[in-house]
Amino acid sequence: MKKITIIASTLILVACGGAKIIAISQADVDRAASKYPGITSEQLVEGQKLYAANCAKCHSLFSPGRFNEKRWNHEIDVMSAKDYANIDAKTKESISKYILTFAKQ
Numbered sequence: 449m450k451k452i453t454i455i456a457s458t459l460i461l462v463a464c465g466g467a468k469i470i471a472i473s474q475a476d477v478d479r480a481a482s483k484y485p486g487i488t489s490e491q492l493v494e495g496q497k498l499y500a501a502n503c504a505k506c507h508s509l510f511s512p513g514r515f516n517e518k519r520w521n522h523e524i525d526v527m528s529a530k531d532y533a534n535i536d537a538k539t540k541e542s543i544s545k546y547i548l549t550f551a552k553q
């Protein structure tokens with residue numbers, strides 16, 4: 449039987465209607481892995497943390513389910529290019545994988 453792991457993340461909630469904490473389940477990891485083979489729950493949690501740490505400097509966090517993949521790819525590109533954002537390629541990739549796993553279909 450497949451072990452169902454619920455990872456309670458330790459995200460600090462950003463006030464004012466920011467994104468809710470998403471508890472990452474095994475089903476989420478499986479869905480992510482169909483797109484990013486071999487991705488682990490730890491990597492998704494890491495992306496979630498990096499999202500909170502890097503993307504709430506100028507505004508509150510947007511829920512990943514708010515936009516579809518195409519729109520998110522665009523927003524993440526634009527945001528990562530901002531000087532003050534200071535997001536390196538690796539961090540951007542990790543954030544993208546997390547957000548896109550929960551993007552609107």
Ligand code: HEC
Nearest residue numbers: 502503504505506507510523524527528530532533535543
């Ligand atoms: C340097 C400040 C800054 C940082 C850091 C930043 N943003 Fe933004 N964000 C903005 C500004 C300013 C806007 C308004 C549109 C614009 O000027 O580009 C915006 C708009 C957005 C929007 C569009 C919302 C809408 O309704 O159209 C999204 C989505 C977004 N940001 C996501 C992110 C993500 C994801 C990150 C982290 C990778 C991030 N932002 C980091 C400043 C920032």
